[in-house]
Amino acid sequence: MKLAASYVGSLALKNLRNGKTGTVKHVFTNTIYIEKDRELLVLTRKSPRAPINIGLRELPASLKAWVNVGDVLRRMDDKLFLGDVEIDLSRAYVYELSFPSFSGEPRLASLEDYITNAAFMLSLLYETSPSPIPLPETREFKLFIQNVIAPLLRGNTQAIHDWNNYTPLLGLGGGFTPSGDDFLAGFLTTINMLTEHKITIDRDKLLRHTSWASALLLDYAQRGFVDETLANLLLSIHNGDGEGLITHVLALARRGHSSGIDASLGVLIATAALSRRDYLVERVLRQIT
């Protein structure tokens, strides 16, 4: 089977340059997860684009028909070989996440109603996901609000730097990327991109508490390597663009079973907390729980 790549993400390109081989860890209908030199490489035909992805141009049927877990990825010049699949990179462009250099304080004041409405929409969407217990209903989530968000609202930023506050959420919930990880990806990316705080949970710690792929995705997210939907959402928040916030929350919410909803919630909670308006956090929580 011959396929062509439409783009290669900047991080994926860097990863491809190191060494020659990788190993397939997970195969889904539209996406393959590959371990290469301890990094994650994602082959996918799904949008949105992301720095760790190689976007596939066309796909006649499920990738499962040609690729198996354990298959070896080999690179030869402009071609990748994987199981029975050959991927031509020669016509692919490089996708560089053009994360804006956020300057100045995020314009949060005009976003209150949008954030509340977005939270309510997420609560409606949670009901359509198959997860038996939505993340906001869990004890661990409530603990996180108590131990991290409440102090943050009081101006105490110590708690967001204490990695122990994140461990209960790591690996929490089912699915390929557990709900707790998705929430933290949204939360940490928001804090790291929109404030001067830089919180990075050590990758080895992540790997001890959640699955390999989810740990790496969270690691990339906390360092700002996120897909373009999440990037656009953060940009809307920074610019005080409420319409954009709603549009991008709903776009992000489509990801996975509840993955995008959990990540969106992480963004909204972080944004509400950054606004230092306790009533806004309360409103978000009231909508969502």
Added chain:
Amino acid sequence: MVREEVEKANGEAVERMMESDPVWVGIGPARDKVPGMRDYVLLHAGPPLEWERASGPMRGAVIGAIIYEGWAATQEEAEKLVKNGHVRLEPTHHHNAVGPMCGIISPSMPVYEVHDRRWGNKTYSNLNEGIGKVLRYGAYDREVLDRLRWMSDVLYPVLDATIREVVSDRGGVALKPIIAQALQMGDDCHNRYVAATSLLLREITPYMMRCGVDTNMVREAYSFMNANNFTALNLGMAAAKAMTLAAHNIEHSTIVTVMSRNGTDTGIWVSGLGDRWFTAPAPIPRGVWFPGFSDDDANPDLGDSAITETAGFGGFAMAAAPAIVSWVGGSVKLAIETTQKMYEITYTKHKYFQIPYLNFQGTPTGVDIRKVLKTGITPTINTGVAHKQAGVGQIGAGIVSFPIEMFRDALRSYAEKYHL
């Protein structure tokens, strides 16, 4: 709290939709039957539309209806009447009516009257003219207008006398059993009505034979209906309107109760949000074209007939109608996949409409705006395609997906209305 309310409301909405019992009980001029219908008013398919934004086929159908009514003698005079506001355009759905394609209903046109025996509502639709060069596709030449007059002078009196006989004998023609049966005979009951038309004729022919109208008129009427595979479409649509109307205006419900297009815009209603339209530009269908036509000739999507999908059949039941792909394009596999995808955005499986090929599963029923937004999958419908210029008529049939923007706008409005 909200979760329980939404769940309860949606359960109630789809239950009412499925338990609706639409029965054809009458026929008569729109001015006598349709609530709010009056002279110098034309009803059209889809969301509200101003003349300036109307597409070619919609303009053609409006002009044709004005000439048919005798309000003007020429195209120019007709256009003047609409432009100066003397003739008003109103959406069919504002009058509990539906019409395929342009959906034009004028005061003199005969309309079917459908009574929902379970919930008491009445709904209406015009009579089907056949395919090709017809008013509902924007054609309005002499042949088209002559046919409309014949329908009024011959077909209408025959059907009027016939339905009176049926009503006095057994209350009317129950439409849900016809749709349910036709779905098991290879119809989707939107773009394929072959079985449903046969079943309808089987129901009414004995009454037609003894209705007391001149035999030649009866023979003409029967031949016309029998030769037109879409005869049952308009009754099917009025039935679907009755079903979805029963599900409308349920507080907190996120179920879609109208999906429609006017050739310029496409629009939806959501049960818990009342009669507010959420609109987006109408897409152009992917079609199979009649000889001599191509994509370049196609008008954006048009018609109230998506009311069938709203009620849980039509494109949502494509897996029941594999033969339809020869009419709308695609493969049998696509037909099955379309139905399966629609399960992802609907609230339930229909109790009464079943698909044999899918082990008699109920059809996907009750589009839930939450699921549309969660999955990014929008309703897929089967549709006819009109030429973009007024006067030409139908040029093919195809498949089209509704734009996601209007579902997003609806959820936003829902959040504004219901958030805590």
